Amino acid sequence: MAHETTSANPKVNYEYRRRKARDEMRGQVTSFAMMIFMTFIAFIIVLADFDKFYAFPILLVLAAAQVVLQLYYFMHMSHKGHGTAALFLYSGALIAFVTILTFLTIVWW
Amino acid sequence: MSTVAEKRGFLAVLWDYLTTVDHKKIAILYLVSGGFFFLVGGIEAMLIRIQLAVPDNDFVSAGFYNELLTMHGTTMIFLAAMPLLFAFMNAVVPLQIGARDVAFPFLNSLGFWLFFFGGIFLNLSWFLGGAPDAGWTSYASLSIASDGHGIDFYVLGLQISGAGTLIAGINFLVTIINMRAPGMTYMRMPLFTWSTFVASALILFAFPPLTVGLFLMLFDRMFGANFFDVTMGGNTIIWEHLFWIFGHPEVYILILPAFGIFSDIISTFSKKRLFGYAAMVFATVLIGFLGFMVWAHHMFTTGLGPTANAIFAVATMAIAVPTGVKIFNWLLTMWGGSIRFTTPMLYAVAFIPSFVAGGVTGVMLASAPADYQYHDSYFVVAHFHYVIIGGVVLGLLAGTHFYWPKMFGTMLNETLGKITFWLFLIGFHGTFFIQHFLGLMGMPRRIWKYLPNQGLDLFNMISTVGAFFMAVAVIVLLANVIITQVKNVRVGNDPWGDGRTLEWAISSPPPYYNFKQLPLVRGLDPLWIEKMEGRTEMTPAEPLGDIHMPNSSFIPFVMSLGLFIAAFGAMYQIDWRASDGADYVWSLPVLIIGMGITIGSMAVRSLKDDHGYHIHKEELMDDHDKGGRE
Numbered sequence: 194m195a196h197e198t199t200s201a202n203p204k205v206n207y208e209y210r211r212r213k214a215r216d217e218m219r220g221q222v223t224s225f226a227m228m229i230f231m232t233f234i235a236f237i238i239v240l241a242d243f244d245k246f247y248a249f250p251i252l253l254v255l256a257a258a259q260v261v262l263q264l265y266y267f268m269h270m271s272h273k274g275h276g277t278a279a280l281f282l283y284s285g286a287l288i289a290f291v292t293i294l295t296f297l298t299i300v301w302w
Numbered sequence: 303m304s305t306v307a308e309k310r311g312f313l314a315v316l317w318d319y320l321t322t323v324d325h326k327k328i329a330i331l332y333l334v335s336g337g338f339f340f341l342v343g344g345i346e347a348m349l350i351r352i353q354l355a356v357p358d359n360d361f362v363s364a365g366f367y368n369e370l371l372t373m374h375g376t377t378m379i380f381l382a383a384m385p386l387l388f389a390f391m392n393a394v395v396p397l398q399i400g401a402r403d404v405a406f407p408f409l410n411s412l413g414f415w416l417f418f419f420g421g422i423f424l425n426l427s428w429f430l431g432g433a434p435d436a437g438w439t440s441y442a443s444l445s446i447a448s449d450g451h452g453i454d455f456y457v458l459g460l461q462i463s464g465a466g467t468l469i470a471g472i473n474f475l476v477t478i479i480n481m482r483a484p485g486m487t488y489m490r491m492p493l494f495t496w497s498t499f500v501a502s503a504l505i506l507f508a509f510p511p512l513t514v515g516l517f518l519m520l521f522d523r524m525f526g527a528n529f530f531d532v533t534m535g536g537n538t539i540i541w542e543h544l545f546w547i548f549g550h551p552e553v554y555i556l557i558l559p560a561f562g563i564f565s566d567i568i569s570t571f572s573k574k575r576l577f578g579y580a581a582m583v584f585a586t587v588l589i590g591f592l593g594f595m596v597w598a599h600h601m602f603t604t605g606l607g608p609t610a611n612a613i614f615a616v617a618t619m620a621i622a623v624p625t626g627v628k629i630f631n632w633l634l635t636m637w638g639g640s641i642r643f644t645t646p647m648l649y650a651v652a653f654i655p656s657f658v659a660g661g662v663t664g665v666m667l668a669s670a671p672a673d674y675q676y677h678d679s680y681f682v683v684a685h686f687h688y689v690i691i692g693g694v695v696l697g698l699l700a701g702t703h704f705y706w707p708k709m710f711g712t713m714l715n716e717t718l719g720k721i722t723f724w725l726f727l728i729g730f731h732g733t734f735f736i737q738h739f740l741g742l743m744g745m746p747r748r749i750w751k752y753l754p755n756q757g758l759d760l761f762n763m764i765s766t767v768g769a770f771f772m773a774v775a776v777i778v779l780l781a782n783v784i785i786t787q788v789k790n791v792r793v794g795n796d797p798w799g800d801g802r803t804l805e806w807a808i809s810s811p812p813p814y815y816n817f818k819q820l821p822l823v824r825g826l827d828p829l830w831i832e833k834m835e836g837r838t839e840m841t842p843a844e845p846l847g848d849i850h851m852p853n854s855s856f857i858p859f860v861m862s863l864g865l866f867i868a869a870f871g872a873m874y875q876i877d878w879r880a881s882d883g884a885d886y887v888w889s890l891p892v893l894i895i896g897m898g899i900t901i902g903s904m905a906v907r908s909l910k911d912d913h914g915y916h917i918h919k920e921e922l923m924d925d926h927d928k929g930g931r932e
């Protein structure tokens with residue numbers, strides 16, 4: 194009985210939840226390590242004075258990867274029931290992206 | 303607790319409305335204040351038309367004319383059309399999806415009060431040294447140069463009411479995603495709910511650019527920044543981009559809910575399910591999406607160059623395709639239906655050709671080279687009044703007649719309703735049809751007077767006469783409202799007799815907790831399905847149980863009031879600094895006190911638990927409208 198207090202729902206299976214939580218934790222620690230590593234690389238690239246031609250795209254890709262990790266592991270978007278939120282997030286990102294692209298390509302060409 | 307309205311004192315009723323979090327009462331608040339601003343904007347319009355009735359007129363001065371014109375547009379878009387749409391969304395959408403209320407009742411009330419105080423702030427400019435005078439688009443080079451506080455009122459007022467709109471939009475998104483009754487899948491939602499959903503998504507994505515633009519303007523005007531000042535290295539065109547990245551989606555925020563109202567009215571009074579439901583939904587979503595990719599069609603003559611103009615022209619014309627899909631679906635819904643020409647249906651039928659006319663001029667304007675001729679002429683004025691009045695306002699008037707019984711439990715008089723309709727329709731076409739030709743003949747937009755004998759005199763006079771027809775129509779509508787409410791003849795659940803959707807399955811007006819038991823939805827037009835099987839009410843989806851209700855709260859009012867007060871401080875600190883601290887010493891304290899009130903009430907809200915209350919099963923059973931079933 195004592196275990197149940199950790200959950201709002203008294204019917205959940207405690208062992209199952211524990212396993213879930215452990216998996217979750219592993220994912221979060223892994224992605225945390227990866228994010229530190231990526232940040233490290235980003236600093237190295239800037240410190241080592243890489244050619245801008247290479248440095249910019251790499252930095253952007255690293256940034257994008259971090260956003261994805263952040264969303265999926267730390268903000269739980271990998272969990273079920275986040276479909277609508279993801280849809281809105283991606284449509285917003287798409288609209289913003291196309292708007293910026295429009296400026297860079299045809300408005301301020 | 304009884305649902306029968308008891309006789310209560312005026313103050314008790316007032317307090318009830320000041321603190322309500324009930325979507326049905328907030329709907330009435332939106333209707334009354336949106337209606338008030340509609341009248342204010344209408345009076346401004348009449349003054350404009352009187353000034354332009356005869357050439358070389360001196361009815362108003364040039365500066366006052368600019369203020370009238372600016373406030374007319376700003377009021378009509380932000381303070382009349384949108385809130386009136388929110389009135390119907392609040393009144394109807396939770397019922398249509400079988401919800402107890404919106405997802406965040408507290409925020410619903412906050413959204414209303416922010417809009418209300420923003421609107422009052424903006425309009426106080428009339429009494430405090432002059433209204434904004436740079437057009438509703440407030441282009442930066444003009445508005446930075448504008449003297450006095452007019453533009454500051456515009457920036458701060460819209461910032462406050464815009465926050466309210468954003469809150470309302472998010473609230474509807476969450477409501478529609480999360481609060482649908484059992485069986486109400488996305489593809490069973492009535493079109494008004496769908497269009498509310500898409501319009502709310504547009505609000506979510508379109509208002510932030512406006513907020514950013516207004517902030518930059520605020521810093522330019524109030525704190526000496528130079529974002530838009532070309533002489534200081536700024537860029538004045540950026541305001542135009544930000545404004546129209548918001549502005550074009552905004553016109554769809556207005557028209558899509560009107561489309562939804564018409565879709566429901568047309569299928570109700572044709573006694574048919576909506577033709578091409580899936581196509582209608584898809585077209586609504588597509589219009590919403592494409593609406594973001596066309597903003598520069600308002601800037602063809604700014605000098606973006608042929609590549610940009612061509613691409614934006616094509617993108618703009620593409621919107622005509624899903625719009626056309628909707629037009630044909632409405633026609634085919636009526637085709638072969640057993641049509642009843644009630645007042646709402648008259649509006650719906652008149653809307654189709656009127657809106658098509660506006661769409662056609664839209665495509666003409668979208669042809670970039672031709673737009674060099676039309677731009678900033680009365681042709682544009684005619685275009686957007688055809689889409690906004692022929693679309694949005696007709697939709698609002700139709701919705702007023704259609705949903706009045708559901709909101710107030712009484713039926714507006716049909717004869718007076720039809721008189722309003724004909725006067726308004728004749729007046730509308732009389733005013734604006736002829737403006738197409740005025741534009742083609744070279745009459746520029748936003749001018750204060752014109753010279754006689756240039757071929758503009760007669761048409762302008764006709765246009766003004768048309769405007770008076772519309773004014774009379776609105777007066778008849780007001781009379782209708784008063785007569786109806788005084789007679790107070792109560793009506794039942796489904797006063798039109800042909801209701802198809804869930805809102806007609808509940809009493810008019812509904813009890814404060816809405817459905818006693820959530821209804822089970824078995825398909826599109828759920829009430830119609832039950833009717834076809836010989837039932838008169840919905841089958842419940844759950845046993846009768848306690849209902850959880852939110853408590854009323856005065857905090858939203860106070861929170862908004864704080865920002866309202868702070869706005870005065872923010873504005874007059876300009877004079878305080880200009881006078882080297884000699885005058886307006888109160889401005890900074892007022893700013894701080896106002897912000898303190900807002901932040902303080904936010905803290906109270908966050909720190910004080912408010913769990914709401916329960917209506918117990920027993921009370922629901924005693925409630926004398928239709929007994930609940932176990």
Ligand code: HEM
Pocket residue numbers: 439553554556557599600618619621622625660661662663664665667668669673676677678682685686689690693694
């Ligand atoms: C087929 C659809 C439409 C097309 C192709 C279209 C196209 C255009 C274009 C090209 C302009 C700019 C004209 C100029 O300034 O030279 C314009 C202006 C305008 N349109 Fe539309 N439009 C369409 C539908 C709508 C709708 C549905 C609304 C509102 C409900 C609307 C409201 C406006 C407004 C308010 C303006 C004037 C803005 C201003 O300068 O103050 N339009 N339209």
Ligand SMILES: [Cu+2]
Pocket residue numbers: 549550553596597599600
């Ligand atoms: Cu547009």
